[in-house]
Amino acid sequence: MTTQADIDREIQAGLDSSREHQPRLDYPAYRSSILRHPTKALQPVDPEGVELWAPCFGHSDVGEAEADLTIQHSGEPQGSRITVSGRVLDGDGRAVPHQLVEIWQANAAGRYAHLRDQHPAPLDPNFSGQGRCLTDADGWYKFTTIQPGPYPWRNHLNAWRPAHIHFSLFGTDFTQRLVTQMYFPGDPLFPLDPIFQSVTDPKAREALIATYEHDLTSPEFSLGYRWDIVLTGSHRTPLDTDEELA
Secondary structure, eight states: OOOHHHHHHHHHHHHHHHHHTSOOTTOTTSHHHHHHSOOSOOOOOOHHHHHHHSOOOOSSOOOGGGGBTTSSSSSOOSSOEEEEEEEEEOTTSOBOTTOEEEEEEOOTTSOOSSTTOOSSSOOOTTOOOEEEEEOOTTSEEEEEEEOOOOEEOTTSTTOEEOOEEEEEEOOSSGGGOEEEEEEOTTOTTGGGOHHHHTSOOHHHHHTTBOEEOGGGOBTTTBEEEEOOEEOSSTTOOOOOSSOOOO
């Protein structure tokens, strides 16, 4: 006979397993996680009040051209073109259609078009590093962009972030926003990066790394990378817990 205690243990085991797949909120090597992680119990808030202060990206419908970060200015951006595509799925492997997907990233030299980023790498006047699209009926998204470069950050001496692209996904409202990062295969900085290593489960870390996709590669134009995003369940994509510039 199954008791309530047995049910509670199963629920707790599922919660513990889910936490192992997500970034540690208090990962000592990632210094700001120690300073910023929640230390008090969560408090209920009015969702409508939260939405009044939530970010709003754009004042018009999402256009097809917004998914191509290489054509947003008058000239060609510097760096190697890449195509990044994949599916947004739920925990049962079902497609999530018409999902707003936004990305932002550093340029080929490893610098963001942002006032907070002042490290001595060149800005690219033809690359803003921001784009968005909606998933299609089968949950597919697709971006054309530039291969981002690694960049230094001041977490510790000689700290460098692996090349990555930030992803943001919205549910039905701003309070359901999820943020994560996509990395590129074979990066030698993985073992040295506390943000990447804060996902302590090796299999969960692998879920953050895109795969090279030759069929997605365009001849003489761009390399192709496939990266699927799973929103729920035990195999969900690890999510950022701290929306920093890094």
